[in-house]
Amino acid sequence: MRILKSRGARMATAAIAATLVVTACGSDRDKGEGKDGDKDTFVFGAPGDPASLDPALASDGETFRVTRQAFEALLEHEPGGSKLVGGLAEKWSSNEEGTVWTFNLRKGVKFHDGETLNAAAVCANYDYWFNWKGTFQSSAVSYYWQTIMGGFAKNEDKETPKANYKSCTAKDDSTAVIEVNEPSAQLPGGFSLQALAIHSPKALKEYAKDTASAKDDAITYPKYSQEAGKVAGTGPYKITKWNKGNKTVSLEAFDGYWGEKAKVKNLIFRTVDTEKGRSQALQAGDIDGYDLVAPADIKTLEGKGFQVPTRDVFNLFYVGMSQGKNPALKKPEVRQAIAHAIDRQNLVDTQLPEGGKVATQFMPDTVAGHTDKVKKYEHDTDKAKQLLKDAGESGLKLEFCYPTEVTRPYMPAPQNMFELMKDDLEKAGITVTPKPMKWAPDYLDATEAGSCALHMLGWTGDFNDGFNFIGTWFSEFNKQWGFKDKALFEKVNAGSKEGDPAARVAAYEAANVAIMDYLPGVPISSSPPAIAFAKNVNPPKVSPLTQENFAEVSFK
Numbered sequence: 001m002r003i004l005k006s007r008g009a010r011m012a013t014a015a016i017a018a019t020l021v022v023t024a025c026g027s028d029r030d031k032g033e034g035k036d037g038d039k040d041t042f043v044f045g046a047p048g049d050p051a052s053l054d055p056a057l058a059s060d061g062e063t064f065r066v067t068r069q070a071f072e073a074l075l076e077h078e079p080g081g082s083k084l085v086g087g088l089a090e091k092w093s094s095n096e097e098g099t100v101w102t103f104n105l106r107k108g109v110k111f112h113d114g115e116t117l118n119a120a121a122v123c124a125n126y127d128y129w130f131n132w133k134g135t136f137q138s139s140a141v142s143y144y145w146q147t148i149m150g151g152f153a154k155n156e157d158k159e160t161p162k163a164n165y166k167s168c169t170a171k172d173d174s175t176a177v178i179e180v181n182e183p184s185a186q187l188p189g190g191f192s193l194q195a196l197a198i199h200s201p202k203a204l205k206e207y208a209k210d211t212a213s214a215k216d217d218a219i220t221y222p223k224y225s226q227e228a229g230k231v232a233g234t235g236p237y238k239i240t241k242w243n244k245g246n247k248t249v250s251l252e253a254f255d256g257y258w259g260e261k262a263k264v265k266n267l268i269f270r271t272v273d274t275e276k277g278r279s280q281a282l283q284a285g286d287i288d289g290y291d292l293v294a295p296a297d298i299k300t301l302e303g304k305g306f307q308v309p310t311r312d313v314f315n316l317f318y319v320g321m322s323q324g325k326n327p328a329l330k331k332p333e334v335r336q337a338i339a340h341a342i343d344r345q346n347l348v349d350t351q352l353p354e355g356g357k358v359a360t361q362f363m364p365d366t367v368a369g370h371t372d373k374v375k376k377y378e379h380d381t382d383k384a385k386q387l388l389k390d391a392g393e394s395g396l397k398l399e400f401c402y403p404t405e406v407t408r409p410y411m412p413a414p415q416n417m418f419e420l421m422k423d424d425l426e427k428a429g430i431t432v433t434p435k436p437m438k439w440a441p442d443y444l445d446a447t448e449a450g451s452c453a454l455h456m457l458g459w460t461g462d463f464n465d466g467f468n469f470i471g472t473w474f475s476e477f478n479k480q481w482g483f484k485d486k487a488l489f490e491k492v493n494a495g496s497k498e499g500d501p502a503a504r505v506a507a508y509e510a511a512n513v514a515i516m517d518y519l520p521g522v523p524i525s526s527s528p529p530a531i532a533f534a535k536n537v538n539p540p541k542v543s544p545l546t547q548e549n550f551a552e553v554s555f556k
Helices: 018-024 061-067 119-130 143-149 201-207 275-283 295-303 332-341 344-351 381-390 414-427 439-448 467-474 486-494 501-518
Strands: 041-046 075-077 084-086 089-094 100-105 165-172 175-180 213-215 218-220 237-243 248-253 266-271 289-291 315-321 397-404 431-438 454-460 521-526 531-533
Touching: 041 061, 041 275, 061 266, 084 089, 100 119, 119 143, 119 165, 119 175, 119 201, 218 439, 275 289, 275 295, 275 531, 315 332, 332 381, 332 414, 332 521, 344 414, 344 521, 397 414, 397 439, 414 431, 414 454, 431 439, 439 454, 467 486, 467 501, 486 501
Parallel strands: 041 266, 041 289, 397 431, 397 454
Antiparallel strands: 075 084, 089 100, 100 175, 165 175, 213 218, 237 248, 248 266, 289 531, 315 454, 315 521
16 A cells, blocks of 8 residues: 555654553543443554545555445455455456456445445446546545556546546446456456445445545545545444544444454544554553554563564565655766665664565565566665765755654654664765654655655555556656656556566566666665554454454454
């Protein structure tokens, strides 16, 4: 998922006193007892706030963590893995070309507002997104639609990609047929995304009465997406309250759920945006679990009997460069100097949990297409200084944006990571101007718009295909990076329409070589993020895609 998903990443400061965080959780824990003394409320400490309650408008993991409990897509991933399985569609198939996709829907599925799932409802969603206008066509709002399906029925911006979505037809009540103009590496994986989860057609009609707006880099999301009770999915939980002041989103088990019902009645996501605050809240009993455990806390928590499972590596953390913001970044020597200046091994050794790795390219080594043939940029401060001198940029000054009030799977300690890289750059003679920004929506919107010369972002894969990584950033021009290189874009896109799996992987390998020769940014690391649970919790299966299903949670 983007982070920015182009398009994406996130992070957090450690400035809030942990004691305030701990005491703030009491009101939720007070109502945690149900019949016969059983706990009926599970409180999870999230690293950041959601941006929207409508996943179609989002691209960040904290939004999807919440909405995934209430919305379901046509396809899903197996619990704890990355293999595609049926979601709202029990079965699916495509023609040989990969341009016609047929979905056989589950029967007896109800939306939270009482509407029935059928093929017409599926098509109503896809046609609704396809016909978005105005600010909804901004890549900051409709990132995933544009990534998976291209543009819209009527593109309003010349930079918006050409639409690949062609049509959706309800063949009968339980059979939806989606057609695209050209085969794509984004399918069928894209059908599993939360951003393409299915909403009640009745709710869609209400959504259409609202609108989004933009001013400079700031996006104002439609009102319905900021209030609980307005969105309606099919998931095991329904969203009942979003208290932005208390930084909580409350959900209640949906009695009409078609599958295995949630084991705990009430689910609350509470934002606790520091690692120390989350750890102390868990140990105090004020929350029942939290994500993005600080590497230094893992053994301490395990020693006290807490459960700390670690996910498999499926992410990438990077430093992005916007050539449109600072013309010095157009010079290859400057970009290379930045790469040589950053001590990535030190960052991995001091900031990441055991199993963290230095990245050599823009995908983790767990994805097919990763190759050892890319150009390496070893840490070398003297070489960085010489490259800057050769470029005529010995006195280079760069603004470096970083996000606050969030941590991400690939960034367990964002501010610390920023400070380490800032020091490295300054040792090479670069004057760094820090620019902290609130994660959502300020930071996401600013990086998406290319408003930061340097920025920290990352990506957790949506599904297991190399294009989901490199295609996210480098398949075409986008403002985040601010460069145009037709040859590079063609290299990146070469594998996306390749039907033969071996040829596709070879194309991704060639693309990785080309990307690292050009060096649009610096891939930093990949990390196996840890998640923690209280001693009395039966946790869900942990997912390398960070797609935990909290309906699986119960208390011992």
